Amino acid sequence: MEDDRQPDERISDPTPIVGAATDISPLGRDIAKPEHERTADEDADVVNWSGVATSSEFKSLVQAKLKFIIPATVFFLIYFFALPVLVGYAPDLMNRKVIGSINVAYLFALSQFLMAWIVALLYVRAARRHDQMARKIVGDLEEKRGGK
């Protein structure tokens, strides 16, 4: 939605500047209302999103997450697709018997279950650290607003 009001009008006009109509939740604003005009509810919801997004704490949170997610995703995709590829193109290797009649193909398939569970548990462990970082960011924001 275009906002065609003049900059000085924007400050005096308390109507929130919103983007396209959506019902998701109250949106952030480009320019904050004067503090004395805010209701308690609004006060609780106004977040300077781009300010948070460019803060060093938030950047390091996103980096920490990606540092886990990207290698983990690449690893599980390679490990998983190795199964159909090897089964298709290296049948002799996959048909080799390991224990009794059990062959490499079956053990490799079974190892995929173990792999999925291990990656999931490692992710949960890493995510605990991410949760702490996120809580700190949210906590700091609330403290700042509460202090006003």
Add this chain to the structure above:
Amino acid sequence: MSTSLLMFLAFVAVTLVITYWAARRSRGAAAYFAANRQITGWQNGLAVAGDYMSAASFLGIAGLIAFNGYDGFMYSVGFLVAYLTVLLIVAEPLRNAGKYTMADVLAYRLSPRPVRSIASLSTLTVSTFYMIAQMVGAGALVSLLLPGVGFNMAVVVVGVLMIVYVVFGGMLATTWVQIIKAILLMSGTLLLSILVLAHFGFSFANFFDAISHVTYHDPKTGAELTKNFLQPGQYYFGPTKPYGVIDLISLCMALIFGTAGLPHILVRFYTVPDAKTARASVVWAMFLIGVFYIMTTFLGFGAATIVGRDFIAKNGGTNMSAPLLAQNLGGDIFFAFISSIAFATILAVVAGLTISASTSFAHDFWTNVIHKGTERKAGEEVRVARVTAFVVGVISILLAILLGQSINVAFLVGLAFAVAASANLPVIILSLFWKRFNTKGAVIGLATGLASSIILILLSPSIMTVDPASVTGAARHLIQRAPIFPLENPGIISIPLGFLGAFIGTLLRREPEAEAKFAELTVRANTGLGAEK
């Protein structure tokens, strides 16, 4: 009255009591669409597992393994590993930034009306196709499992129960139906696995020795064959399948990327209080689903070795492998138990599909596209969803009865996964991770993914195959011509096309509004700030 009927009636009675209880507790939109966001981690884990493990996995995979050995087990592996995509990439941002549907996350920074329209279309496509496959499966199955209940009757019973759960009980009732079903399914499968092992004197060596020498008769020539069922390739490789390996890889792609785009799985993450619980519920689901799919080893190979291909083929075909195994090992009572679990399985899945379809229509299309994001009257969205659930239910019953006995609908599940992987997942990922991504990209990406998977399946051997004259009725393919597209699974072409469409669409035009709101979306998605409570 037969034992299976009694057990099934007991399940129906319990679920109807739950529906009554849920209907009395359910007030308001968040209660109806998202069970008040009060479901705990382990409960949602069970519900996700119950929503996911369809008749296709319980009866279908057991049958695939019993008939094709190792190749069927590849499905089991793919169905579990797929949850890593859900866990690592989709579940938490979705819970943090959305409200009721997958489209919430897309509409967040893009122009909501075009994006929601096409996302809703894609959701309805995936859900109704998947549902018709399940209903036809239910009809065929029940007429085998409960003699005396015909195909049409079974479809109507499944359809009416599903409508009752969803219309009156909403997400809360659906969730508990799925939880009970997951517990039943897990215990039935565990019991069956133990019986299979007991049959081999609890010796894995004996069990796997038997699997490596399975004897059966070729259905066409009648010659006796002995095969090692642990050897890969009995379904996908061979002189008649020159593209077998590619087809297998393509299937794996649809499974891995499709699960994270299935609307009925995604809506489950809105039923928990926060992203942390959503994560915990995926881990619970991965544990349950993993244990279940490992046990398909015993179900499938057990059926191949103990019951035998020849016997199953004569007594109802592949899908009857698990129930026949139960009958062989545990007698008629156990057969009845496994049969009623199969019925419960179908009910829980179709209820999940109905609620995700009706939520998407009411929330995305009715409220946000037609009425621009505001309800005209309080409670309108829920009312529309209830009516939609009713309509979707009735249409599915009619389509299942009309198509079911004359057309082979097995391709519909593959189609649902292909659409989810090629249309839904690319736009979800790009909207979360690519700042430049915009409305045009989302619309073109969704449309390309949707169209390419549907067209490629129409041209594939699943639809176009010349059957010999001996094949009649529902087993016959829709178009009696040589296939134009050689693969059964279109994923390897349609998933890259979905991404490409989204990418090219984005580059056509810049959308500063979408880029400006990327900061807000990433902060919300990563911190849970302002998430729906």
